[in-house]
Amino acid sequence: MASRLLTLAGLIEALFPGRIVAVAERLAFDDRGEAELRSWIRPATRIEGVLWVLLSRRSTSSLLRVPVGLLGVLIAVAPRRAADLGLKLAYERSETIELASWVVPAARVIGLAYVLIGLRTVLGRGTSAETADESGASAGGASTADTGAQE
Numbered sequence: 001m002a003s004r005l006l007t008l009a010g011l012i013e014a015l016f017p018g019r020i021v022a023v024a025e026r027l028a029f030d031d032r033g034e035a036e037l038r039s040w041i042r043p044a045t046r047i048e049g050v051l052w053v054l055l056s057r058r059s060t061s062s063l064l065r066v067p068v069g070l071l072g073v074l075i076a077v078a079p080r081r082a083a084d085l086g087l088k089l090a091y092e093r094s095e096t097i098e099l100a101s102w103v104v105p106a107a108r109v110i111g112l113a114y115v116l117i118g119l120r121t122v123l124g125r126g127t128s129a130e131t132a133d134e135s136g137a138s139a140g141g142a143s144t145a146d147t148g149a150q151e
Contacts (some may be wrong), residue, residue: 003056003057004056006053006055006056007052007053007056007057009049009052010049010050010051010053010055010056011049011053012049013045013048013049013052014046014047014049014050015049017042017043017045017046017049018042020045020049021037021041021042021045024031027100028099028100028103029097029098029099029100030091030098030099030100030101031096031097031098032096032097033078033093033095033096033098034093034096035087035091035092035093035094035096035097036092036093036108037079037091038089038090038091038092039089051064055068055117058095062121064117065117065118065120065121066121066122067118067150068117068118069114069115069116069117069118069119069121069122071111071114072110072111072112072115072116072117072118073111073114073115074111075107075108075110075111075114076108076111076114076115077104077111078114079104079105079107079108079111080104080107082107082111083099083103083104083107085120087099101122103115107145
């Protein structure tokens, strides 16, 4: 179910990046000030949507989930700095933006969710390999390397 929701969210973001940015601005900013969105943000938003779709697929997810988890550590530990950096990258004159009071706490929660995504992949990978290794050894079957190629 979560995979389908992530796929749907990614598709919407990839197909309608301008609308997603506009909605995010309305929700996250108390005052936009004189900030101007940089020209590359809408294409980057589209790419982000495609990455979320890829993240939801099992065949490519492990390649993306660990870096997402590492990014999550940074966001969870320093959500205000992460928000400021994101604004500085996305907007000219970002210092004029006034964020809504919920944005920084929400960034911390999102960071923790990213950490869980990364941990689930790392811990799940070790558990799968151990299980495959034990079942292969007891049955005289395929080695961990053989089962890893099938995942």
